[in-house]
Amino acid sequence: MFRSIPLALLALTATMSAYSGDVPPVVDITLYSKADLAHQDRLPQVRKIYKEWGMPLMTSQEKVMDAVKTAAAHDGMSGVVVTFSGSRREEHNGLTAMFNVVDAYGVRLVDASDENVVDSLKRFGRVGAIESDYALQRATSQKIADAAPALLAYIKNPGSKPVDARAPHAYAVILGRDAVPELTKVLRFHANDEARVEAGNELVKLGASAAVQDALANEHSDAVKRSLQHALLQ
Numbered sequence: 001m002f003r004s005i006p007l008a009l010l011a012l013t014a015t016m017s018a019y020s021g022d023v024p025p026v027v028d029i030t031l032y033s034k035a036d037l038a039h040q041d042r043l044p045q046v047r048k049i050y051k052e053w054g055m056p057l058m059t060s061q062e063k064v065m066d067a068v069k070t071a072a073a074h075d076g077m078s079g080v081v082v083t084f085s086g087s088r089r090e091e092h093n094g095l096t097a098m099f100n101v102v103d104a105y106g107v108r109l110v111d112a113s114d115e116n117v118v119d120s121l122k123r124f125g126r127v128g129a130i131e132s133d134y135a136l137q138r139a140t141s142q143k144i145a146d147a148a149p150a151l152l153a154y155i156k157n158p159g160s161k162p163v164d165a166r167a168p169h170a171y172a173v174i175l176g177r178d179a180v181p182e183l184t185k186v187l188r189f190h191a192n193d194e195a196r197v198e199a200g201n202e203l204v205k206l207g208a209s210a211a212v213q214d215a216l217a218n219e220h221s222d223a224v225k226r227s228l229q230h231a232l233l234q
Helices: 034-038 061-074 114-122 129-142 147-156 166-189 193-205 209-216 222-233
Strands: 002-007 010-015 030-032 042-054 079-092 095-111
Touching: 030 034, 034 129, 042 061, 042 079, 042 114, 042 129, 061 079, 061 095, 114 129, 114 147, 129 147, 129 166, 147 166, 166 193, 166 209, 193 209, 193 222, 209 222
Parallel strands: 010 042, 030 079
Antiparallel strands: 002 010, 042 095, 079 095
């Protein structure tokens, strides 16, 4: 018995502890390592998380792993990266006990086209790190102009977490001096301290130190001021 439960923008698939019976072996699902995905020519989309579990006396660890593979195959994944496989104390259906558990995330390999890279960057901060890492590397190495608006949208609205420093850097690399106007706005008006610091860092690298010096006069955070002053001294 399987149950699918939405989890933020990812999906969590769990096997009920009452599961019984054999899971058909899956032969077309690859068990990837992070290194495997970093060194290939296709974009790894990471959009699903799988959590399968079973009572040890009823469901072996091998069957739990087969359940992950079966669920991933059903979802059209190319493979999975296993983040945990073993016994762990958990609570399921009101019962706290040791369960055989497999945690993994599904990976779908797609063409690393500009369109797919931009689509991944539109979800920056909301997809798996491997997907974001690959998309950023591809966008910067190829200087994909269409990726810049997606990165800027993330920089301006990073959600509840600090801005990832790689986004302002990628934006600056892709656009070069054309990035100066928007990065200057971020430096002067962004509510996030980290965003202002990273924008200032990139402006200095782009040779726009004057914009950083001007912003210092109105900067209210002593920590940001120190960071910007440090950048200007480099």
